[in-house]
Amino acid sequence: MIQSIIIILIIILGGFAGYRERSLSSNGAIAAVLVGVAVFFGFGVKGLLLLGLFFITSSLWSKYKSSAKKEIEEKLAKGATRDWRQVLANGGSAALISIIYYFQQDLVWLIGFIVCLASSNSDTWASEIGTLSKRKPLYIRTFKPIEKGTSGAVSSLGTIAATFGSMLIAFTGAWLFDLQIFHFFVIFLFGFFGNIIDTLFGAYYQQVYICTICGIETEKKVHCQTTANRIKGHHLVDNDMVNFLSGSIAALLAMIVIYFITK
Numbered sequence: 001m002i003q004s005i006i007i008i009l010i011i012i013l014g015g016f017a018g019y020r021e022r023s024l025s026s027n028g029a030i031a032a033v034l035v036g037v038a039v040f041f042g043f044g045v046k047g048l049l050l051l052g053l054f055f056i057t058s059s060l061w062s063k064y065k066s067s068a069k070k071e072i073e074e075k076l077a078k079g080a081t082r083d084w085r086q087v088l089a090n091g092g093s094a095a096l097i098s099i100i101y102y103f104q105q106d107l108v109w110l111i112g113f114i115v116c117l118a119s120s121n122s123d124t125w126a127s128e129i130g131t132l133s134k135r136k137p138l139y140i141r142t143f144k145p146i147e148k149g150t151s152g153a154v155s156s157l158g159t160i161a162a163t164f165g166s167m168l169i170a171f172t173g174a175w176l177f178d179l180q181i182f183h184f185f186v187i188f189l190f191g192f193f194g195n196i197i198d199t200l201f202g203a204y205y206q207q208v209y210i211c212t213i214c215g216i217e218t219e220k221k222v223h224c225q226t227t228a229n230r231i232k233g234h235h236l237v238d239n240d241m242v243n244f245l246s247g248s249i250a251a252l253l254a255m256i257v258i259y260f261i262t263k
Contacts, residue, residue, distance in 0.1 A: 042098025114173035118191025125165030130158020152203025166191030194250030207233035
């Protein structure tokens with residue numbers, strides 16, 4: 001009991017530290033604490049270590065060469081400081097699975113949990129590192145060069161980063177929870193696949209706006225202090241929705257594979 005209280009206090013301090021370092025907004029810090037508590041009750045300290053690995057590495061890459069990303073951030077809906085929607089988009093599914101696992105401790109849920117984090121890590125690394133590529137990325141709908149920061153764009157550097165982002169979580173998760181090599185490959189492949197799903201959704205369904213003042217295409221609904229016009233995508237599908245769906249779908253598919261193989 002005392003140990004659990006101490007760990008929860010550490011989670012709260014971690015959220016506050018993220019807020020102080022401007023990695024989290026105030027409501028993002030609260031959401032991060034709630035996600036952390038859910039993960040702790042479901043998967044214990046090992047789950048928290050894996051969640052922390054995702055959050056710390058993603059935050060570091062977000063801040064790495066941030067000055068070079070300033071122009072690109074004008075196209076993105078949000079910057080490096082995560083709010084509650086971004087936190088739940090990347091950690092909400094993992095938190096939900098953690099709660100389910102608390103009541104039903106089955107390998108299927110464990111795999112789903114790790115895949116959620118592997119997918120989020122893969123996508124974040126691809127976005128944060130890929131934008132530093134010297135070459136323009138290719139838009140997957142046309143396979144022609146397009147401006148950096150465009151949803152649905154891919155680059156060699158981003159793809160490599162996505163691969164290692166998923167691999168890091170898969171390896172660490174398999175090591176922490178003493179999983180088999182087969183489980184590692186399932187987590188790694190579906191974690192990377194989550195990034196692919198994110199790219200496809202970003203290209204075909206994510207909303208894109210154009211600023212009526214400066215003419216830039218952006219994910220922001222308001223730009224130059226003026227409401228922008230939507231020119232592409234579904235009005236309900238923003239970047240947070242894409243992140244949530246891609247991770248959830250990747251986890252669900254991995255869980256189905258594990259279920260039919262192990263049952």
